[in-house]
Amino acid sequence: MDITRRNFLGLTALGTLSAATGTSAASSLHREPVDNKKVYGVLVDTVLCIGCRKCEWACNQEHKLSDKKLQEYEDKSVFDRHRRPSDSAYTVVNEFSNSEDPTGKKYQIKVQCMHCNHPACESACIVGAFKKVENGTVRYDAWKCIGCRYCMIACPFQIPAYEYSKAIEPRVMKCTFCLHRTEVGKRPACVEICPNEALVFGTREQILQVAHERIQARPEKYSAHVYGEHEAGGTSWIYLLPYDFKHTELPALDDRPIPDRTEKIQHAIFKSFVPPAALYGLLGLIMYTQKRDSRGEED
Amino acid sequence: MSGHEIPTPIRKVPYFTKGTLVLFGIMCLGLATFLARFLFGLGAVTNLNDQYPWGLWIAIDVATGVALAAGGFTTAALAEIFHRGKYHVITRPALLTAMLGYTFVAIGVVTDLGRYYNIWHVLLPPFWQGNSVLFEVGMCVMIYLTVLYVEFLPIVVERFVGRVNFPGPFSIFNKIVDLFLKLAGRALQRVLWVFIIAGVVLSCLHQSSLGTLMVIAPYKMHPLWYTSLSPLLFLLSAIAVGFPMVIFESILASRSLKLKPETKVLSSIARYTPIILGTYFIVKIGDITLREAWPYVIEGSLHSFMWSVEMILGVVTPIVLFSIKRVRNSVGGLFTGATLIVLGVVLNRINVFIIAYKPLYAVKPYFPTFWEIIVTAGLACALVLIYRFFVMNLPVISVPEKDLQSASTRVGS
Ligand code: SF4
Numbered sequence: 001m002d003i004t005r006r007n008f009l010g011l012t013a014l015g016t017l018s019a020a021t022g023t024s025a026a027s028s029l030h031r032e033p034v035d036n037k038k039v040y041g042v043l044v045d046t047v048l049c050i051g052c053r054k055c056e057w058a059c060n061q062e063h064k065l066s067d068k069k070l071q072e073y074e075d076k077s078v079f080d081r082h083r084r085p086s087d088s089a090y091t092v093v094n095e096f097s098n099s100e101d102p103t104g105k106k107y108q109i110k111v112q113c114m115h116c117n118h119p120a121c122e123s124a125c126i127v128g129a130f131k132k133v134e135n136g137t138v139r140y141d142a143w144k145c146i147g148c149r150y151c152m153i154a155c156p157f158q159i160p161a162y163e164y165s166k167a168i169e170p171r172v173m174k175c176t177f178c179l180h181r182t183e184v185g186k187r188p189a190c191v192e193i194c195p196n197e198a199l200v201f202g203t204r205e206q207i208l209q210v211a212h213e214r215i216q217a218r219p220e221k222y223s224a225h226v227y228g229e230h231e232a233g234g235t236s237w238i239y240l241l242p243y244d245f246k247h248t249e250l251p252a253l254d255d256r257p258i259p260d261r262t263e264k265i266q267h268a269i270f271k272s273f274v275p276p277a278a279l280y281g282l283l284g285l286i287m288y289t290q291k292r293d294s295r296g297e298e299d
Numbered sequence: 300m301s302g303h304e305i306p307t308p309i310r311k312v313p314y315f316t317k318g319t320l321v322l323f324g325i326m327c328l329g330l331a332t333f334l335a336r337f338l339f340g341l342g343a344v345t346n347l348n349d350q351y352p353w354g355l356w357i358a359i360d361v362a363t364g365v366a367l368a369a370g371g372f373t374t375a376a377l378a379e380i381f382h383r384g385k386y387h388v389i390t391r392p393a394l395l396t397a398m399l400g401y402t403f404v405a406i407g408v409v410t411d412l413g414r415y416y417n418i419w420h421v422l423l424p425p426f427w428q429g430n431s432v433l434f435e436v437g438m439c440v441m442i443y444l445t446v447l448y449v450e451f452l453p454i455v456v457e458r459f460v461g462r463v464n465f466p467g468p469f470s471i472f473n474k475i476v477d478l479f480l481k482l483a484g485r486a487l488q489r490v491l492w493v494f495i496i497a498g499v500v501l502s503c504l505h506q507s508s509l510g511t512l513m514v515i516a517p518y519k520m521h522p523l524w525y526t527s528l529s530p531l532l533f534l535l536s537a538i539a540v541g542f543p544m545v546i547f548e549s550i551l552a553s554r555s556l557k558l559k560p561e562t563k564v565l566s567s568i569a570r571y572t573p574i575i576l577g578t579y580f581i582v583k584i585g586d587i588t589l590r591e592a593w594p595y596v597i598e599g600s601l602h603s604f605m606w607s608v609e610m611i612l613g614v615v616t617p618i619v620l621f622s623i624k625r626v627r628n629s630v631g632g633l634f635t636g637a638t639l640i641v642l643g644v645v646l647n648r649i650n651v652f653i654i655a656y657k658p659l660y661a662v663k664p665y666f667p668t669f670w671e672i673i674v675t676a677g678l679a680c681a682l683v684l685i686y687r688f689f690v691m692n693l694p695v696i697s698v699p700e701k702d703l704q705s706a707s708t709r710v711g712s
């Protein structure tokens with residue numbers, strides 16, 4: 001299904017809904033693009049990643065998610081199966097390879113919250129517990145959260161995890177982009193520990209530039225597609241890959257911000273409360289006239 | 300015609316029968332599990348995980364509960380707004396079902412919420428998040444639930460007005476409370492129309508928003524159910540299931556309370572069903588065609604199977620059944636058709652919220668635990684039991700005036 005078709009269908013739905021409620025379709029959503037100079041980003045260069053998993057350790061230390069020793073992260077057998085971030089790990093490193101590649105070389109890919117430019121989690125959250133803050137971090141405020149887990153349904157990268165084992169104060173768990181560190185001028189813990197410059201921290205503008213430079217310098221090593229530059233409206237974490245991303249577990253997404261789809265419908269229905277009010281008026285009118293008509297019949 | 304049908308508490312049968320005792324047992328088991336969930340957390344009683352954050356409770360207790368309570372606003376619209384007087388006999392039972400249904404939806408939500416004690420956040424402006432579809436659903440459901448309680452108040456007032464009879468020393472309050480009830484009753488009569496229309500508007504809003512919920516997961520939904528028309532489809536199917544749900548429960552209730560089923564009125568509302576359900580069917584088929592999703596219908600997977608069952612059993616068959624006059628005029632035919640439509644909507648909500656949801660990285664599909672099922676079953680049983688209690692003690696169900704002569708059914712005399 002291509003993008004234009006989706007747009008078309010979106011509009012059809014709007015047309016029908018607003019026809020049902022008696023107003024014209026809402027104008028299309030206006031989204032402020034993020035300012036690449038202001039928001040931070042991290043480049044994950046899977047060609048340079050050596051799969052040492054030090055980033056996992058540093059993250060777990062930083063957020064007190066686990067007290068496992070660094071040596072325990074040298075265990076490469078975890079690569080046998082695909083892992084995803086969980087309530088005890090904000091980031092995990094997985095392995096991927098291309099079956100069409102005769103050398104059979106294996107690459108590693110670090111995954112975590114992408115800190116989307118237009119986060120689906122933020123748009124979904126019923127109480128505003130997710131918020132994209134000025135420096136690009138998508139922050140989660142546990143104290144606001146009611147634990148409905150709609151953010152988990154919404155995230156196209158399948159990132160937020162949840163503390164199912166807790167009866168009280170369960171939290172949604174995901175990468176914090178080390179907001180507490182970046183706010184005081186430090187780099188995220190994973191970036192700081194990475195021994196091979198597989199992780200590069202900077203403004204989104206800077207890291208996009210680095211990404212394109214690396215591709216230009218060694219086109220034979222890299223896929224030309226910078227994953228995250230445009231996906232779902234762009235993400236703060238972007239990926240360089242040795243070949244097409246379909247060989248990794250990164251999802252295939254078009255460029256449209258995820259929230260557009262629901263917010264369009266939503267805003268059409270609630271356009272300044274005109275449609276509900278119109279429906280109310282219409283029903284009131286019917287009620288009034290029908291009552292007069294049926295007066296004779298009823299008594 | 301309506302003049303001869305008088306709502307009255309039904310006291311013909313004892314409250315406890317073998318059947319109600321079974322329901323009572325299941326309800327207690329459900330209640331125990333419900334408590335266990337709060338003591339030990341969601342992980343201990345459910346199969347929910349990071350891939351499948353929503354399961355049976357959202358699909359059935361909440362989404363299906365809301366849909367099946369649609370009898371409330373559809374009959375209110377028919378009888379009160381379009382003033383079809385003869386349908387007044389079914390508005391009260393439908394209103395009661397809606398009120399109880401939504402109350403149980405609220406309980407279902409609380410069961411599923413990890414931080415249920417924060418639910419009040421949704422009511423406070425600083426937390427409002429107008430982009431959230433869930434926020435819209437939550438708000439509408441909460442306001443509508445209040446509206447339903449207000450709409451139900453006159454029934455309570457009617458039951459006690461002139462019959463306030465506190466024992467012993469409290470009897471000095473009798474007059475005051477009675478006066479209060481009278482005034483409240485009169486005031487309610489004046490403003491009730493405001494609430495009745497509000498109820499219909501709110502219902503249209505949240506029934507459709509319920510369908511918008513999964514639109515935020517474009518990459519995780521099976522194409523058979525992923526469509527921007529989902530809100531319209533949810534609204535139409537809710538309207539379509541409204542009358543059939545009334546028929547379904549009316550026939551069940553008259554069976555169990557040993558009353559004569561209101562066949563005439565029920566056949567009469569059944570006439571609307573082929574039109575409403577037919578509209579739903581056309582939109583649904585049009586949507587599948589426009590999105591070129593027919594290949595998925597015949598791909599022979601679990602999804603195509605579920606979709607076909609939903610459509611053939613829950614939509615096409617009842618449209619055909621209810622188009623036949625003879626079927627509409629027989630209790631058996633009415634019941635069969637209505638049951639199919641109800642099941643069809645249940646299946647649709649399960650399909651949208653569980654079957655169609657295919658998250659990335661899922662290793663195995665979600666299937667509810669025994670405990671999840673027990674909580675849902677327990678809630679359903681509790682609903683039936685409370686319904687029974689209410690119709691036995693409040694003037695909800697209308698019976699023909701002549702039947703009232705058997706004084707045993709008359710309250711307070
Ligand atoms: S990756 Fe998911 S959790 Fe992270 S910002 Fe994007 S939508 Fe939100």
Ligand code: SF4
Pocket residue numbers: 124125126127128129130144145146147148149150151152172
């Ligand atoms: S689980 Fe919490 S953070 Fe996620 S959508 Fe619900 S309230 Fe928001």
Ligand code: SF4
Pocket residue numbers: 048049050051052053054055056093108110190193194195196198199
């Ligand atoms: S620390 Fe750097 S090199 Fe090591 S696994 Fe993480 S990203 Fe790769």
